[in-house]
Amino acid sequence: MKKQHILKTVCFFACSILAVQSIKAQNENIIKHLELQARGDYQREYIDGKAIRDNSGFKGKYFNFIISGEITEGLSYYYRQRLNRISSSSTFFDATDWLYLNYDATKNLTLSAGKQVVGIGGFEYERAPINIYFASEYWNNIPCYQWGVSATLHTNSQKDHFLLQVCQSPFRTYVLHNDIYAYNLMWTGQHNWFETLWSLNLQEFAEGKFINYITLGNALNFGKWRVELDLMNRAVDKQTFLFRDCSVMGEVRFKASDAVSVFAKATYDVNKSEKTGDYCVLPGTEVTRIGGGVEYFPLKNRNLRLHADYCYTMGTQGNISGALRDKQSCINAGLTWNVNFIDK
Numbered sequence: 001m002k003k004q005h006i007l008k009t010v011c012f013f014a015c016s017i018l019a020v021q022s023i024k025a026q027n028e029n030i031i032k033h034l035e036l037q038a039r040g041d042y043q044r045e046y047i048d049g050k051a052i053r054d055n056s057g058f059k060g061k062y063f064n065f066i067i068s069g070e071i072t073e074g075l076s077y078y079y080r081q082r083l084n085r086i087s088s089s090s091t092f093f094d095a096t097d098w099l100y101l102n103y104d105a106t107k108n109l110t111l112s113a114g115k116q117v118v119g120i121g122g123f124e125y126e127r128a129p130i131n132i133y134f135a136s137e138y139w140n141n142i143p144c145y146q147w148g149v150s151a152t153l154h155t156n157s158q159k160d161h162f163l164l165q166v167c168q169s170p171f172r173t174y175v176l177h178n179d180i181y182a183y184n185l186m187w188t189g190q191h192n193w194f195e196t197l198w199s200l201n202l203q204e205f206a207e208g209k210f211i212n213y214i215t216l217g218n219a220l221n222f223g224k225w226r227v228e229l230d231l232m233n234r235a236v237d238k239q240t241f242l243f244r245d246c247s248v249m250g251e252v253r254f255k256a257s258d259a260v261s262v263f264a265k266a267t268y269d270v271n272k273s274e275k276t277g278d279y280c281v282l283p284g285t286e287v288t289r290i291g292g293g294v295e296y297f298p299l300k301n302r303n304l305r306l307h308a309d310y311c312y313t314m315g316t317q318g319n320i321s322g323a324l325r326d327k328q329s330c331i332n333a334g335l336t337w338n339v340n341f342i343d344k
Helices: 002-026 137-141
Strands: 033-047 057-072 075-082 096-106 109-117 145-154 160-168 181-191 194-206 209-222 225-236 245-255 260-271 285-296 304-316 328-343
Touching: 096 145, 137 245, 137 260, 145 181
Parallel strands: none
Antiparallel strands: 033 057, 033 328, 057 075, 075 096, 096 109, 109 145, 145 160, 160 181, 181 194, 194 209, 209 225, 225 245, 245 260, 260 285, 285 304, 304 328
16 A cells, blocks of 8 residues: 555656646746755664664665746745655655745735744754754754744845744644644844854744744855854743753864865754753753764766765763664765756
């Protein structure tokens, strides 16, 4: 049954590609971008030197279908489906990352509705999953795509964008309760060498009970160097203390040439609050992950990428199902490719 479900899904998207190609001939704006992305890896995982067989070997990581365009002037749509997540035990929309409409009410105001990225700051969080090789405990556990509405205010220079969003709470998947919500305010800024992804968030984890975030995502660009540093503090209900429940993610990247870049990355997640409400980093957790890797783009259009990376984790894990484990080593190498059917 699972194989039949996957086959039907692939056939559906094949027919969709043929249909949108036909539509494109009639309307040049209705399809502006149509792309398939795929990534496969070979990985090895060890805990204190012992191989974890279930998480080692060749793995299909991502298979994405992306389409965007204009329905009419000022009304655009965006859609990304993660095909590898569709199974007989999930609904079609469980594997939908984005499915939303943008309406440009004015030059400085955009209104959106649909399934969107939850407006939480930070550069690790914002990066597409297909471009993440290893990540923090927080990143591994946050359900970051939810249904909702938002308004974005753009400055005249288009260098600063302020998002106000109301959506389903990411924690609904943990408490199995859809009628809880999140309220997010995010600033996206780009000023020469300095970029920001800052946010203030109220995430409902039970009816009338909230965890609040202060997230400061910062990026510095100096020639071939890029430095990213994310600082996230979380507090349940009326807690006012800092750094007892928080995450820090940092990455330094060097672009050696147009084809080669290398990076080093470290993450730190801790929760000493002893309060229920943070389902991403559970109480009793204090883990550090360090590692690095290399990317190689053999084609000038960068539609083919080879990568290799390594990371090591140390610390205590308060979640028996957590992603990061003490004395955990992960070695990974893989291939990513994009097929751009339409890109304008």
